[in-house]
Amino acid sequence: MGGPSRKATVMAENDLERLLGGLLGDSPEGSGVGRLLASLFSEVGDSGQGGGNPLQGLVNELDEGGLAAKVRSWIGLGDNEPVSGPELAQALPYQVLDRVAQQGGVSPEQAADRLAAALPQVVDKLTPEGQVPEGLL
Template sequence: MAGTDDLGSLFGRLLGAGEGGAGGLLAALLSTLGDAGQGGGNPLLALIDSLGEGGLGEQTRSWVATGDNQPVTGAQIAQALPYQELDLVARKAGVSPEEAADQLAVAIPQAVDRLTPDGRMPQGSLEDLIQQRL
């Protein structure tokens, strides 16, 4: 996987110019989840699995599916993710865990939706998948 900064830039471009900070947070979160060995090596799957196990299964399924995306709040993201991971990501970004969760609540549904346009989990490297959607 490319460096977190490179992946953050790609996510920033995927999410739109106004979401550059959220792109970095999302890249750091995916890196953290991947380092933990979750998702069988697929950081996007690790994120979906982690959020689903944290009580957001219905929402994550809506982001992958081709219909409307169900929204989530920062509080829901903070509750669904392991605190240690959210805290680490927030510290790397220089924001509070609450601010990180709020930004991720906007970025994650958008990124998952854009990376799964046909309603299924994609195969391949995350960098290549993002480049295909830009």
């Protein structure tokens, strides 16, 4: 019939937020960035870019936005190339970054900076075998 209830969706987003924040450690920044990451994964997952896999959707979105080499370094087994907030902001559709920022209670620029600081580490940890797992998240 309909999709998942709003309560179920919020619970899933909270679980994802805790998972992603936990990848960053127990720092105070981890929980706030976890919320931004969960929102970002939700936004790109809803876009259909990853065929139901939010991580693949994010990879596809960033590849199309010109960050393919950096994203490949995060997925691969070598060193992770850094990305700046402005680079990330340019790679993502503005409406995606705007919605993520709104959900996180920050400006789009702050969201981009915080996500840029966290994404290399998070994507690296979500891809321990050097490739995007199927059905992740």
